[in-house]
Amino acid sequence: MERRVTIRDVAARAGVSAGAVSLALNDRPGVSEATRRRITEAARELGWSPSLAARALAGGPRVHTVGMAITREAVGVGLDSVHMALIGGIESVLADRPCALLLHVAPDLDAEIALYRQWWQSGRVNGTVLIAVSADDPRVAALSRLGMPAVALAHPALAGPFPAVWSDDAAATAEAVRYLAMLGHRRIAHVSGPETLGRTLQRARAFEDTAAELRLDSARAVRTDLSAHGGAAATRSLLASADRPTAVLYDNDVMAVAGIAVAAETGLRVPADLSLVAWDDSDLCRITRPALSALSHDPFATGEQVARCLLELLDNGTAPSRTSGTPVLVPRGTTGPAPAP
Numbered sequence: 001m002e003r004r005v006t007i008r009d010v011a012a013r014a015g016v017s018a019g020a021v022s023l024a025l026n027d028r029p030g031v032s033e034a035t036r037r038r039i040t041e042a043a044r045e046l047g048w049s050p051s052l053a054a055r056a057l058a059g060g061p062r063v064h065t066v067g068m069a070i071t072r073e074a075v076g077v078g079l080d081s082v083h084m085a086l087i088g089g090i091e092s093v094l095a096d097r098p099c100a101l102l103l104h105v106a107p108d109l110d111a112e113i114a115l116y117r118q119w120w121q122s123g124r125v126n127g128t129v130l131i132a133v134s135a136d137d138p139r140v141a142a143l144s145r146l147g148m149p150a151v152a153l154a155h156p157a158l159a160g161p162f163p164a165v166w167s168d169d170a171a172a173t174a175e176a177v178r179y180l181a182m183l184g185h186r187r188i189a190h191v192s193g194p195e196t197l198g199r200t201l202q203r204a205r206a207f208e209d210t211a212a213e214l215r216l217d218s219a220r221a222v223r224t225d226l227s228a229h230g231g232a233a234a235t236r237s238l239l240a241s242a243d244r245p246t247a248v249l250y251d252n253d254v255m256a257v258a259g260i261a262v263a264a265e266t267g268l269r270v271p272a273d274l275s276l277v278a279w280d281d282s283d284l285c286r287i288t289r290p291a292l293s294a295l296s297h298d299p300f301a302t303g304e305q306v307a308r309c310l311l312e313l314l315d316n317g318t319a320p321s322r323t324s325g326t327p328v329l330v331p332r333g334t335t336g337p338a339p340a341p
Contacts, residue, residue, distance in 0.1 A: 005048040005121055013042035047121060064099040066090070066310060067125035069106045069115055071132070081282045082252075082299045086153075089303020090129065097311065099126075113142045120148045127151070127310050133158050134196040151310040153302070156321045158198045163313060164321040165306045169199055170206035172295050172327035173249070176277050177210040179329055180247045184338035185275060187218040189245040191234045191255055193226045203251060203279075218243045224255065231255025235262040239274075246338045247275040253284045256292050260334070271336035281330055290333025297327040 010025075011018045016035060023030040024039040031039070068090070070083070091101050102125060106112035116139070119125045126149065130139060133154035140160040143150045152159035155166045180188050190207045193200040204221060211219030222238065224230030231250060235258065238245055250256040256278030260270055268274045270290060278285055281296030302324040313319040 005046045007048075009046055010039060010043045010048050013046060014039045047117065064097065065102050065125045066094060066099060066307070067102045067104065067116070067119050067128040068131070069104050069112045069128075071106060071108075071112075081284070082280050085299035086131075086303040086306075089300040089305075090307040091303075092300075093304050093307035093311070099311070109138060113139055116143055116148060117146060120146050127314055129153065129306055129310065130159075130162070133198045134194075135198065135201060136196075137198075149310065149313050151306055151313065151319070153306060154198045155202060159321065163309050163319045165302065165309055165324055166321070167297055167302065167324045168326040169202045172297075172329070173203045173206035174210040175329050176249055176295060177207060178214070179331070180249070180275060180277070180335070181214045181216065183247075183275065183336065185245075185247040186216050186338065187243055187245045187247070188216055189238050189248045190219070190221045190251075191231055191238075191248060191259070192221060192223055192251045195223050200251065207249070218245065220245065224251075226252055226255065228254045228258040231258040232262050235259040236266075239263070239266050239268065246273070247277070247335070249277045249279075251279050253278045253280045253282045253292065253294065256294075256334075257284060257288055260288060260290075260292075270334050273339050275336055275338075276334040277329070279327075281327075285332070288334075293332045293335040294330050295327040296330045297325065301325075 007018050007021045011021045014021065016039060020031050020035065021039050024036040025043060087101070087103070094101055104115060106115055116128060119128070128143070128148060128150045130150055130152040133140070133152050135158065137158065140152070140162065144161050150162045152162050152164045153166070154164055156164040177188060188211065190204065192204055207221065208219065220238065222234040224234050231254065234255070235248065238248065239262065248259060250259060256276050259276050263270050263274050270276060276292065278292045278294045281294035285292035285294045305322060305324045309319050309322060
């Protein structure tokens with residue numbers, strides 16, 4: 001486990017006293033310019049940052065902050081209602097205590113890991129929330145080495161030593177496939193996210209297992225980047241195939257909406273010729289025509305669970321993983337009986 005770099009470490013590297021380091025880094029008189037430069041260089045080499053917690057003990061304001069990093073890609077396409085509801089749920093719990101949520105946009109995983117190190121070394125945050133966790137996620141190992149408290153929004157199998165808050169996506173996926181099969185669909189496709197993403201792995205495995213259990217004629221999976229463009233491209237590919245599916249399950253709402261548009265382009269009627277089911281039962285699912293059948297869950301409540309879990313971890317040094325429930329299928333206008341052969 002990595003430990004925080006202290007003023008004493010900087011002093012040892014620069015060959016001066018801790019007092020001299022304090023004077024130099026706080027821009028106070030009492031050290032020569034040459035010594036100040038040597039101390040500043042030593043601090044830079046060691047990656048030292050001023051400890052906000054130490055400043056609080058010295059009389060400054062006490063800091064209670066939870067950090068959460070999101071990717072530049074997510075911001076670029078616009079944070080969807082699921083992200084915003086999740087953040088709202090976290091903040092609603094933190095507001096009951098002198099604690100705030102610090103959001104930061106990171107361009108990539110390396111930058112995100114460097115951000116955690118800087119946050120932890122400086123005492124900027126007390127803990128963090130990990131989202132969009134993937135298989136063998138390097139952030140899990142990095143936070144473990146730092147000793148930084150964290151809660152992963154992921155299945156416990158992906159969370160490493162950290163407590164996890166997770167929904168039973170596998171059970172929900174199986175329910176959706178069984179529902180479509182009950183309507184007579186024998187050719188069902190799954191348009192999912194990146195293959196390393198934790199929730200994609202859960203849903204893809206459940207889709208394959210349930211399709212095999214039901215002995216479907218065709219069960220195809222297409223990976224995308226979860227964007228509307230990716231959903232549209234995947235749908236066009238599926239509908240142009242010889243064994244065109246009669247039903248498609250999408251891993252989010254925007255891809256399913258794109259799927260409705262592509263069906264209209266190709267002259268297919270929804271749901272008479274093609275049934276569609278979306279994940280993330282957002283307002284978008286209710287205002288489309290026809291309204292989207294969707295797997296519904298409560299991201300605001302999930303955010304509340306995440307915040308409570310992290311506060312428990314900070315208070316007690318440990319916290320159990322917990323489920324935020326199983327998403328429920330809400331049939332609407334995009335699902336119907338399979339077309340006649």
